[in-house]
Amino acid sequence: xxxxxxxxxxxxxxxxxREREMRxxxxxQDLNIVPCSFREEQGFLSSLPLTNPEKHLYERSKRNVxxxxxxxCYPFTAxxxxxxxxxxxxxxxxxxxxxxxxxxxxxxxKNANIAVCGTSGAGKTFLILLMALRMRRKGIQVxxxxxxxxxxxxxxxxxxxxxxxxxxxxxxxxxxxLEIRKVDKSVEExxxxxxxxxxxxxxxxxxxxxxxxxxxxxxxxxEKQLLDxxxxxxxxxxxxxxxxxSLSDPDNPSVYRQMPVLGDLYDVLKEESDTKRLSNIINxxxxxSASTFNQQTNVxxxxxxxxxxxxxxxxxxxxxxxxVALDFVWDKAKANRTEEKAIFIDECWQLIGGGSxxxxxxxxLAAEMVLEIFKTIRAYxxxxxxxxxxxxxxxxxxxxxxxxxxxxxCRTKVILNxxxxxxxxxxxxLHLSEAEVMEITHFERGNGLISSNNxxxxxxxxxxSLERDLITTDRRELLDLLRRMKRPET
Numbered sequence: 299x300x301x302x303x304x305x306x307x308x309x310x311x312x313x314x315x316r317e318r319e320m321r322x323x324x325x326x327q328d329l330n331i332v333p334c335s336f337r338e339e340q341g342f343l344s345s346l347p348l349t350n351p352e353k354h355l356y357e358r359s360k361r362n363v364x365x366x367x368x369x370x371c372y373p374f375t376a377x378x379x380x381x382x383x384x385x386x387x388x389x390x391x392x393x394x395x396x397x398x399x400x401x402x403x404x405x406x407x408k409n410a411n412i413a414v415c416g417t418s419g420a421g422k423t424f425l426i427l428l429m430a431l432r433m434r435r436k437g438i439q440v441x442x443x444x445x446x447x448x449x450x451x452x453x454x455x456x457x458x459x460x461x462x463x464x465x466x467x468x469x470x471x472x473x474x475x476l477e478i479r480k481v482d483k484s485v486e487e488x489x490x491x492x493x494x495x496x497x498x499x500x501x502x503x504x505x506x507x508x509x510x511x512x513x514x515x516x517x518x519x520x521e522k523q524l525l526d527x528x529x530x531x532x533x534x535x536x537x538x539x540x541x542x543x544s545l546s547d548p549d550n551p552s553v554y555r556q557m558p559v560l561g562d563l564y565d566v567l568k569e570e571s572d573t574k575r576l577s578n579i580i581n582x583x584x585x586x587s588a589s590t591f592n593q594q595t596n597v598x599x600x601x602x603x604x605x606x607x608x609x610x611x612x613x614x615x616x617x618x619x620x621x622v623a624l625d626f627v628w629d630k631a632k633a634n635r636t637e638e639k640a641i642f643i644d645e646c647w648q649l650i651g652g653g654s655x656x657x658x659x660x661x662x663l664a665a666e667m668v669l670e671i672f673k674t675i676r677a678y679x680x681x682x683x684x685x686x687x688x689x690x691x692x693x694x695x696x697x698x699x700x701x702x703x704x705x706x707x708c709r710t711k712v713i714l715n716x717x718x719x720x721x722x723x724x725x726x727x728l729h730l731s732e733a734e735v736m737e738i739t740h741f742e743r744g745n746g747l748i749s750s751n752n753x754x755x756x757x758x759x760x761x762x763s764l765e766r767d768l769i770t771t772d773r774r775e776l777l778d779l780l781r782r783m784k785r786p787e788t
Contacts, residue, residue, distance in 0.1 A: 416714025
């Protein structure tokens with residue numbers, strides 16, 4: 299194999315400059331250069347598309363090449379992603395083949411996790427809703443957490459028979475953060491036999507410490523111990539101890555006892571002077587503006603398409619509400635590890651990064667919980683799918699320890715349009731070429747790069763007209779939809 303480079307320019311000075319720059323570039327790539335000095339005519343004739351290089355030049359420039367290198371010179375090759383039993387995402391822009399992905403095929407993918415990254419307006423919400431709708435059609439359990447713009451999920455959810463749960467101070471829906479949920483372990487016991495007995499109360503209190511660390515970032519070590527004791531006493535007043543048998547209702551052993559609510563914990567905390575500060579902070583959720591959280595859980599996750607909208611929460615309540623919703627969903631996801639399920643976390647950085655305000659223990663505990671989900675959800679036949687628009691916030695906690703950990707545990711990455719700075723960070727994480735980075739910064743809406751199993755393909759995402767009507771957020775398309783909805787009335 300030999301490579302002959304022909305250079306042209308408008309004048310001799312410019313040609314010499316281009317020749318010097320090309321020489322520097324090739325030397326930097328450890329390539330040997332053999333100039334065609336005094337053999338310019340032969341070089342020109344050899345560069346013609348006649349596949350007849352001049353013999354002397356060929357002998358001076360030829361070298362052996364590996365098969366992989368020779369294959370890369372073939373101009374009509376493109377990687378295809380077309381699984382047998384997956385969901386259709388779109389069309390390969392280079393060869394027009396269908397892009398069909400079956401992320402639950404463990405023979406092809408080490409895990410079913412997906413990370414979606416794109417700037418605002420690049421189409422992240424459109425893409426994750428498209429994936430969610432098509433997973434639902436396959437019978438896959440879908441949970442969606444919407445910390446921002448939850449109304450964008452409502453149309454698709456309601457029109458497909460899904461369950462839309464709004465978590466906010468003004469909503470009637472509530473998830474009791476203190477609830478110990480009964481989990482059906484029949485399938486697990488059938489597969490593995492009786493498991494190791496562990497205290498359900500201890501496991502619940504461990505997760506509650508994350509909740510209160512988010513709520514009270516400046517909580518001292520002494521206050522944590524006092525809170526732990528108060529939680530144990532709160533459950534004890536309801537007859538619940540570390541003995542799992544105490545969880546069952548004496549009148550109806552098939553269900554759990556009525557669980558305490560935040561108001562019960564508030565009553566315990568205000569009894570002691572040392573916990574007066576904690577009780578004053580929790581009072582907001584008992585008698586204050588967020589008192590809707592002080593009631594028993596009145597929603598369920600049995601629907602195959604469930605959206606938890608927490609976009610009405612703002613400020614310090616947003617990461618708290620996101621944690622409560624995620625904790626609820628995670629308990630449900632672990633119930634049966636033979637059923638396929640997917641947890642979509644939109645704007646994941648709100649929980650593990652800059653959206654949570656000043657970084658503290660609560661942020662780290664919450665980030666560790668999200669990372670644990672992405673590490674272990676494969677064992678429950680599940681998929682964790684996160685979307686973010688700001689990698690700086692996503693990687694901001696502990697020098698990107700948690701953000702990078704989540705991305706590294708996603709076998710499949712989808713990169714939409716990014717700004718130059720974000721594209722450079724993605725290049726470092728995914729080891730993209732300069733050409734791919736350039737392409738990412740110029741993606742039109744509806745186009746993206748899928749990186750999976752060390753292969754990258756450029757995709758134009760496709761949706762049917764019905765799907766587009768359900769999930770579009772484009773103003774012009776919404777106006778057209780509105781006109782079509784009004785047409786029968788006129």
